[in-house]
Amino acid sequence: MYAFYSALLAFFLALTLPYWLLQMMRHGKYRAGLRQRFGAVPVALADRGEKPAIWVHAVSVGEVVASSAVVEALRQKVPSHRVMVSTTTSTGQKLAAQRFGAENVFYFPLDFAFAVRPYFDALQPDLVVVAETEFWPNFLRCAKRSGARIAVINCRISDRSLPGYKRFRFWLPKLLEKTLANVDVFLAQTDEDRKRLIEIGAPESKVTVAGNLKFDVAPPPSPRIVASLREGFSHSGAGPVLVCGSTLEDEEGSLLSAFRNILVNHPKAAMILAPRHPERFAEVAALVENLGFRLCRRSLWSGEPLAGGVFLVDSIGELAAVYSLATIAFVGGSHEFLMIRNKSSQPIKMITISHQVKKHHNDGGEKEIQR
Numbered sequence: 001m002y003a004f005y006s007a008l009l010a011f012f013l014a015l016t017l018p019y020w021l022l023q024m025m026r027h028g029k030y031r032a033g034l035r036q037r038f039g040a041v042p043v044a045l046a047d048r049g050e051k052p053a054i055w056v057h058a059v060s061v062g063e064v065v066a067s068s069a070v071v072e073a074l075r076q077k078v079p080s081h082r083v084m085v086s087t088t089t090s091t092g093q094k095l096a097a098q099r100f101g102a103e104n105v106f107y108f109p110l111d112f113a114f115a116v117r118p119y120f121d122a123l124q125p126d127l128v129v130v131a132e133t134e135f136w137p138n139f140l141r142c143a144k145r146s147g148a149r150i151a152v153i154n155c156r157i158s159d160r161s162l163p164g165y166k167r168f169r170f171w172l173p174k175l176l177e178k179t180l181a182n183v184d185v186f187l188a189q190t191d192e193d194r195k196r197l198i199e200i201g202a203p204e205s206k207v208t209v210a211g212n213l214k215f216d217v218a219p220p221p222s223p224r225i226v227a228s229l230r231e232g233f234s235h236s237g238a239g240p241v242l243v244c245g246s247t248l249e250d251e252e253g254s255l256l257s258a259f260r261n262i263l264v265n266h267p268k269a270a271m272i273l274a275p276r277h278p279e280r281f282a283e284v285a286a287l288v289e290n291l292g293f294r295l296c297r298r299s300l301w302s303g304e305p306l307a308g309g310v311f312l313v314d315s316i317g318e319l320a321a322v323y324s325l326a327t328i329a330f331v332g333g334s335h336e337f338l339m340i341r342n343k344s345s346q347p348i349k350m351i352t353i354s355h356q357v358k359k360h361h362n363d364g365g366e367k368e369i370q371r
Contacts, residue, residue: 001178005137006112038109042106045104053081053125057086057131063132064092066132069213128143132155155186157196183202185206188207189212226322239269241272242271244274253287270310270311278314298311
């Protein structure tokens with residue numbers, strides 16, 4: 001069964017190889033840590049001395065943030081162990097290196113036994129902690145065989161991912177159940193997530209609701225740019241402020257159209273736009289200018305007026321704090337706007353890019369979003 005899965009994974013990677021090569025050549029993606037992804041353990045990890053290890057896996061920036069409190073707690077409560085953190089994305093890698101030290105951070109290997117085993121041989125972890133839903137069959141199997149205890153934290157099975165898990169279970173019914181059986185404990189975010197985990201094959205006795213770890217993370221000190229932007233908005237009388245973060249390739253055009261509609265009745269409105277992938281910063285900047293908007297880039301901004309224009313966040317690690325400036329917030333991939341306004345605010349009419357829009361009430365303020 002595992003051999004069949006590995007063969008399917010190899011076939012998929014071979015089939016999509018032109019795409020990965022194109023991404024490497026055009027954007028430099030996936031090039032970083034390539035040897036590590038194929039099982040080459042960094043010297044800094046292998047040379048861990050006599051300390052036993054704890055392996056924490058966090059895919060990208062969001063998972064790194066959610067896992068930060070867990071990593072710090074492990075370091076304080078189990079000082080006899082060295083906590084190592086793996087990530088999949090380069091942005092997650094950079095943030096993890098900043099927070100936990102570059103010598104403790106590495107790229108997660110591809111889910112082949114030949115790539116995964118060298119890490120378990122080198123680290124010999126007593127505990128493996130996986131953030132959210134990284135249910136990689138070979139990885140979890142090797143973890144169990146190594147003798148490590150396994151915890152999956154902050155589990156969430158979204159409406160979008162649930163059908164995929166069901167299809168996986170339909171085509172490979174035993175594999176998903178065996179994969180999940182390797183885990184010692186699942187900490188789900190909500191009761192609904194607990195039900196869904198059990199539905200896809202997690203043993204009911206191992207699933208507990210523990211809430212969303214992201215709410216337990218103390219916010220980092222606000223970067224200087226937030227105070228500068230707040231001052232700039234105040235001086236120019238800019239508002240309302242639409243903050244669109246972690247946006248994807250098919251979203252910016254619709255978001256800019258929505259912003260254009262806002263400008264009709266609110267000519268001093270401002271938009272803060274933060275693409276999810278750094279390699280798209282230049283592409284999104286060109287899109288903004290081609291659509292006729294006045295553009296300010298975070299990396300080049302020196303206090304120019306922001307009212308009526310688009311501020312592009314072409315930096316890493318500042319978006320979470322920038323959301324504090326929002327009148328209207330949008331998170332990429334969610335297809336939802338969050339209205340954050342008080343009673344004195346006037347309703348804003350705009351075109352959304354989704355057929356499902358959530359309306360959140362704050363201090364009794366009126367909200368109006370029209371498709």
